Amino acid sequence: MTGEMTMPPSQVQTAPARTRPSPRTLPGGAAGGAVFVLVVVVTALAGGQYAVYTGTLIGIYALVTVSQEWIIGRAGLVSLGSAAIMAVGAYVTARLSTTSWSVFPIPLVVAMIFGAVVGLLIGVPGLRFRGLYLMLTTLALQFIVAFAGQKYQGVENQSGFVVNPPHWGSLDLGSPRALFIITCVVLGLVLLALRGIYGGAAGRIWNAMRQDEAAASVLGVNLVRWKLTAFIGSSALTALGGSLYAYQAGLVSYGTFSLDLSLTLLVMVFIGGLGTLVGPILGAAVIVLLPNGIERLSGAFAGIPQVADWLSLHEATVANGIYGLLLLLVLLFERDGIYGLVRRLGSAAAGQWHRRVRRGAVQ
Amino acid sequence: MTDPRLGVDGVVVAFGGLRAVDEVSFAVQPGETFGIIGPNGAGKTTLLNSVSGLVPLRTGSISLDSTAMHGLRPHQRAALGVGRTFQAAEVFNDFRVRDYMLLGRLFAQQTSVIGAALRLPGVRRAEKSERVAVENLLDRHGLADVAGVVLKELPYGLRKLVDILRALAGRPRVLLLDEPTSGTATSDRLALRDVLLEAGRDGMTTVVVDHDVQFVSELCGRVLVVNFGQQIGTGTPAEVLQRPDVRAAFMGAD
């Protein structure tokens, strides 16, 4: 028995390739962008009330999940406090919306700054060590923010702070359609910015850290600094999502931003797929549409009233169970999430097609 | 003689009660290619890890151009000019060759996150010129056609070569090579040797840890032999390999 046998397992020489999901280099951004713009324009022009409302919700959650993917998929960290940071952005927006600072987009920018500051305050104690400690710190943040929110609302604002709609001088931007467009424009800008970041040196640094922290540090990566950068950036964008949420809901209360919301956001990111910008958006869309799907399912069982009643009675619980199950399944079996699954099925189908073509050519 | 480029003095690394590196000292002069050999598990890689800062020293000191480094974190040592390759070529499997090469030039790069987010022209220009430099480098070593290939899809020997080029691209003051030949074929070794000989002619200071005694003998003017964490001897390869205790150490292991 010699020295290296008993070395701590995390050192460079023994570190196996981590099997965390691998980020791809950004695929066809122009095509993806064109699809995004097309969907947004069609929905904004021709979408019904429900489509516009659901679209806004998906856009807001997509913004938050994309920012959470920044820390999960790039820096390899997990936060249980994303809802708390959304709450920070939402409270800031609610309070500013009734002052002379309410001119769009000032509240959004201030919300981002507050989010970044909270990210810094939480990141400093939480990021000195490996991922686990950030989970615990953000768990604490979740409870502390809920409590502070409750105290802040006090008795006179027990049901929450009212949010005045966004405006440009006398131009009201608070209609559902205007909010939808605002959300999509903000989301689009965030996606562009993240593409710029991930495509450059910073993206490579996070990629290296995610594959092997110790080895990355030997290449010269200051682990704490880059984790903190990811966490602050992601917190700023998460607070931005909270700000949009405040406008959409019209009322901000601590009860909305619970640990359950944090976990749901986590589920969205993981089931969508890490390492891409599309994955988290898909995840947000699936989870937003899921309760609706269950409702339809209970409609489909209208012939069997027992099943239909049970489903509609337990809709929220069933949806919650599906979230948990999806998270478990994705982590165990399909680490690249829905997007990875789609890609794999797509390339398998393409392979089939190629084989068929080749067979045809031979015959 | 002037101050050595890399000075390792009385280094002890212990895990629990076990001394993986036990009182090892050596000095590498600027421009020298220095070898460390020993049977498997002799503590060679642990020794490199202690120079990189991945394992803490129990006692001893490590200096680079007479600057004490042993209190510094790995990234700080890298910033001072400690470059290194990895024994397992799998470490950064998910990178494309060109992106991995870019990672080697971390210190030359523009890493402003806000600049990248806003797509400032300066940041984009810097990124572009870095990319051109890397393509040129790959071209010079006949690797232009694999620039877009993901590392895990390359043959093992080629991955090792890319790893060394990545480390060289950062122009380190001392380059630590961890088992460059492990898992490679003879033809790969010749290519690796040529790259390292060329780097040596350019004045690169290199420390090579390897179990292939012949490979190390061809590259290095001086070698250090370690076994069970202790140094058995230092000298020219020819001298050292004559010694009966060194031969016994290698025979015993194989």
Next chain:
Amino acid sequence: MNADIANVISNGLVTGCIYALIGVGFVVVFRATGVVSFAQGAFMVLGALIFAGLARAGLGLAVGLPVMLVVMLVIGGVIYRLVFARIAGAEAFVASIATVGLGIVLEVIALLIWGPEVIAVPQLFNFRSRVHVVGELNFSALNLFVMGLTVVAFVVIVVGLNRTPVGLRMRAVANNPQLAAYSGVRVVRTSMIAWGIGGLTAGLAGVLYLLGSQPDPVTVYSLGLAAFPAILLGGLDSIPGSLVGGILIGLLQAAIGVFVGGEWQDVGAYCVLLAVLLLRPQGIFGSAEIGRL
């Protein structure tokens, strides 16, 4: 002794014991498999509901409690085998996130089977009988039962880990899974036992909490998360730490409840958690390496 202080001590010790039981299962699981389990709360819910079902069926403590413990032991082990054995060894961090999903699934299963109402359990104790200790300090029979069972559980676990072959294997796996595997320890089976113990102690904590309060499943579930400050304070990998951390946080929360106000209890505990992370991340008794985890 002042009546307030007496109250703090008796309430704090009881809450602390429940935290300690949640914590000790957590620590056993963490040591054996490196997984930080966010599913302890769900195991508590299952244990409480299974016990309540048995009690309603007429089984008293003497039968219902052991049966529940065995069932939870099996559930914990089986879940490890089915869900975590594949990934726990290689990717403890991913497995830790997966426990979040597991916790949600188990909680939802419990809610769908038993419903969200307050868990009904027949009166098994005469709550009024109080045992006088000193000054104003007295304990109800239930309090003594909770503390007694906690002590028994800790004694059994500590003796079991230090004196029995299973315990020695578990320690070997905790210290170095690879080495343990080389030396012939069946790592998966040993880890199954560890998860079984995790489920069992959480189930016990759930039952003891159930007997003292009239909680609904969601409240029981959230207590599993509320134990994290105690676990971290004691040290993630220390069994004595889980007892000391649990009692300290229990006493602190009881003191906050009496002197500041009940609504400050949880936030106080989480502030302790943040302070521990800042000042002594390995906790009171944890090993220093844990800090780098």
